[in-house]
Each structure stands twice: as C-alpha cells, then as structure tokens.
Amino acid sequence: MMAHDLLLLAGDGIGPEVMGEVKKVIGWFNANGMDFAVEEDLVGGCAYDAHGQAVSDATMDKALRADAVLLGAVGGPKWDKVPYEVRPEAGLLRLRKDLELFANLRPAKCFDALADFSSLKRELIEGLDILIVRELTGGVYFGEPKEIRDLGNGQKRAIDTQVYDTYEIERIAAVAFDMARLRDNRVCSMEKRNVMRSGVLWNEVVTQVHQDRYGDVQLSHMLADAGGMQLVRAPKQFDVIVTDNLFGDMLSDVAAMLTGSLGMLPSASLGAPDAATGRRKALYEPVHGSAPDIAGQGKANPIACILSFAMALRYSFDAGEAADRLEKAVESVLAQGVRTGDLLGPNGGAAVSTAQMGDAIVAAL
C-alpha cells in the first residue's frame, strides 16, 4: 500500500496546539493499519516571521504534491502591521487559489450534547444539519483591480472587484447538487441579484445547471440578506446552501455560530477531480480562527481540527469507515461529559486541557 502524503500546516495562535492532537490521532491510525506519511511546514504569521512570506514557494510545492493539506489557523494581532501582500491570511488565500480549491464545504451541525450552548432556543437548533457550499477561488477575494490609489488632496480610492465567470458558478453548483443528493436533496442558492450583476449571473447559471443535470434535486433561491435572516429565524429549513465567496464567508460564520460550538466545526476545501486519477486536491481546516487570546495555554478545543482530519479521511483517502469511527469517538467523548473550556456553559464545570481532550479521543478510538 502506498503511503498517504499529508502536509500539516499548523499556523499561528492555537493552530500548533490543536494540530498536536491531530498528530496523536494520525499516530493511532498509523498504528492500526493505515499509512500516513506526515510532513510539517509553516503558514501565516509564523511563516512571515521565518522567511518574510505568508507561505513560501517551497511550502507551496509540498502542498501541490501532497494528497491533502491540513491547516490549523492563521493570523493574530502580532502581524496587524505587516504589508498587505504578506499578511498571514495571504498564505491561506494563496493555498486556496494555487491549489484551485474552489469548493469549500462547511457543515454546520448541532451536537446534541451541546445544543444548550447555542444562543438560539434549543428547539430551533436541535438536530440542525446544514451544509454550506461556498465558492472559494473567485469573487471579490481575487478579482482585479484590487488596490488603493492615491488621488491626491488627501483622498485615496480603494477598489475591490467581484468577478464570476459562468464555468466557476457551474462547477460549484454541481458540487452543491452532488452533496444534496447524499443528504436531504435540497439546495438553496443565495446571492443579491437585485443589486449585483454577479448575482444575476449566479442565479441564471445555478438555475441552468439544475435544469440540465439535477432535476431530481429541489432548488430554491434566496437573496443573501434574507438568507442571513432566515438562518437566524429558522435554520432547520435549510439542507445545502450554495453561495459565493464573500456571502459564503458571512453566512457560514453565522451558521457556525448557531450551533453554539464553533470549536467543533471542520471544513473541507476541494479542487476539481483530476482527469486521469480522479483525485481532488484538498485542504482541511477548522472553521475557528487562531484565537490569539488563549494561544499557548492548553485551553483550545482540538475537536474542530480533529474533525477536519475526519473529513480528510472521507474526501481525500476514501476511508469513510475510519472517518465514521473518528466521528463516533468524538461523540462518545462528549457524551462522557469531557469538555474543554469553550464547551462549558455559564454553570461552569471542570474543563480538560487541549491534550486531555486529544487523549480522550484517542482512547475512545
């Protein structure tokens, strides 16, 4: 059996801590019949500190060759003043863009044991299971021109450009419909067609892809602002939501917060299947950020990063059973009442450390 090449980019803040626990999990799978060859490298602020770039060309080469990349988190106040081109987030954005990871899958799932942590009433989010499919390599994140011009007279002009081509919308729509078929078979597409030309094209293309190839899936459309409202009002009405890069950023964060347990949520960013091998380039990362306020204190919840590895097992390594096993281990640990600090309610209780949570999950495996 060929080894699975996995590149770990722990990044900044709590990234290294949570990634440390994933390494234990990988160790367990390696001791139990799987074969992951792990490399580690830098991304984000730590990469800038090391060599002045948020991700180096050498790291990019490794990422391009790896079967999958697992990322911790990037950014922090330490790098607030570094030049725009080399800020920590630029490393993440370059990975997404250069690996052509156009499909970002963000499940927002409410864990029963944690339903009370949501700011929403329990009945509204109990059993919640949404998948946000966010376009990740287009839109205002990458469109040109993207610059600040000096107009003189103390005036500057900042410009960002939202650009979408038909094919970009087609391929992300197809991912959303494919995913829906594995779930409740419903897709809601969100844009602002009443204000944005890209929203008009988005709506048109999604409708066309549906008509041509996915007539069996139920499709609806919602304006993105109304979508944000509906997520807060009655989130369980949704199955799969498909939307663009910027709306996806906003809406997936709102959806994530609904579950009440941001420290639990993984994500996957996938490229197109390779014509010859069928393999997709992929990057997996927790939805949470680098949480500089608690970094280095052993307080962070490693579950989102561990569940991101579970998504890697499923989508990159065709190891659905191993993924199920890992997800079940996490659930059983939660059911036992093991909690990092972020999972304790206002009534408190005893928090375990990042490492203790990782150990408990490995033990449950």
Added chain:
Amino acid sequence: MMAHDLLLLAGDGIGPEVMGEVKKVIGWFNANGMDFAVEEDLVGGCAYDAHGQAVSDATMDKALRADAVLLGAVGGPKWDKVPYEVRPEAGLLRLRKDLELFANLRPAKCFDALADFSSLKRELIEGLDILIVRELTGGVYFGEPKEIRDLGNGQKRAIDTQVYDTYEIERIAAVAFDMARLRDNRVCSMEKRNVMRSGVLWNEVVTQVHQDRYGDVQLSHMLADAGGMQLVRAPKQFDVIVTDNLFGDMLSDVAAMLTGSLGMLPSASLGAPDAATGRRKALYEPVHGSAPDIAGQGKANPIACILSFAMALRYSFDAGEAADRLEKAVESVLAQGVRTGDLLGPNGGAAVSTAQMGDAIVAAL
C-alpha cells in the same frame, strides 16, 4: 408656519396598506397643530407598470424638493423578469443615490412585549438596542464597471466593483460617532481588511476620524464575518455598528431578525446637512420588504412604517416630542396586547388587521 412637504411613495406589495395607516397618523398630527402637506407618487414595480421606469424623473423631482420622503416597500415576483435597469429595486437605489442619502440608520431594538418572539434566548436580547449605521451610496452597489460580458463559447463574465473614497468613509464615520455620543458612546467598525483593500482603507479612515475628532467615543474594530457571529452570540455587546453598504445590508438584516419583530423596525437614510439651511435630505422606510405573499389581505403590520414616520418627525422636522409621543403610542398599544398576525407567537391569539392596528395607534395618540 410653513407646511412640511412630505412625499409618500407607498410602492409595492404591502407598501400601500401600511402607508394607509401612516396617513391616518399624519392626519392626527395635522388635526393637532402640525402642518404636513402630503404628496403621493409611485416607486418600484407599480411605477414600472405605469410608465416603464422604477422611478420616473417627475417623481425624482418631487423627491428632491420634498422635506422628506416616506417609502413603503418595493419589489415582488411579478417583476422578476423585467430588465435589470428598471427592476423595482432600481427605483429605491436611484432615490438613495440621487438624493445622496449616504447615511442609513437602522436601529435594532427589542420591544419588551415581544422579546419572546426572538429565536434567541430571552436574556440575550431583552433590552437590546443597537444602531447600525450603514453607508448607503457607495461600495459594490454603485461602483463601475457593473456588467455582464459575453465571452463567447457559452461563457459570460459578471463584474461588480466595490469602490470607496476617503471622503465617503469619513462622513459615514462621523455620523456613527455623532450618533454614539447620543447613546452609549461606543462604535464598532466592521470590514474585511484581511481580504479587501476597501476594508483596509475603511479601517484606516475610521481610525483617523476617531483620532482627529472623536477621541471621547470608544472605538473598536471587528472583521465583518466575526461581527455576524458576535451579533448572533451576544448582540448586547454592541452600541453603534458602522459598516459599508453590502456588509450593512447583511448585518442589519441579521440584527433586525434578532429582535424577533421585523414588522416593527424603521430606518432612516440621510444626506449631508445643507450648507445654507442645515437641512438634510431624507428618506424613511421600514426594514421589512414588500411581503407579496400577504399583500392586499389587511394582514400586514403597519408599525415599522409608522415608526419610520416617527424617525422623520425626529430627524427631518425637529419634532422630537411628537416622535416620542408616537413611539409611546405604539408601545402602549403593544402593552394592551393588540397584535397583528406577525406578532402572535406559536400559541396564537386573535390578530387585528392592518387598519385596526393603525386605528389603535391613532386612538392611543
């Protein structure tokens, strides 16, 4: 005393119904010492039906001359297929742009009598009182190019352009700081400076305006996606939020939904004070849309539109006492248990009609 010129643009869907109740309220004030000269005209889909434009030049002339404009709502599925340039929303956008109404004030207030309608837990939203100050004449709503190009080969390219100049950010920041001084003296500015150059400039200019002129106000910054999360997690942490046109659209809708009573929320869109007279051009409108599903049935809640008129009393007619009186009348009617259908919980109860709600408010005046 000179009459106050008020232009009513009822618009589409439930617009005419809710505006009908505002007319009763205006009638009451006219019978009690004030002097409003009311004109009425068309905007949105009904204007398109009448003369092929979402707002005609003649209507624009009236709007430019009026002391204030009160708008009901625009849009509906009936006009889904009309050309982009004359869609109902284009009327609203032209009004905002041509009147230079750059400052959109969207209070998100939770009414005690309605706190249980929120999808959030009561303790999180009880007493909620946020003001979102949204930039309204710039950003991706109006930037050029804004078009769909045919690339051939069945491919199209849609482009929208986010543009902000220093002065646009300066003036909206100043409005936010001025408003904060009348409230809890705190402003949180939201952008995506980690991805957008306009976010970088936004952050820079807001910080500068604060330093130069508003050192007494507390200023914080938040990434817009994190801001969406925080609104859902703990909305009461905010006092005034200042943000751009598109983020403001999303965030103010999320904030509105938190209150649980969209049918209650007014908004004001203000221009710069006239150098000679100090008067600001202004347009007032409910936050809710045209609700085509219940239009014409006498079910709509007129309170948001009535409270928009209260904002007009306060900001355009220097009639703060009259505004207070109207707001108190609304509160007392709610305290009496008078409810339109949207204000009934899952346990039901008897709903009053749009007209009955208007009558009750006039009676309470």
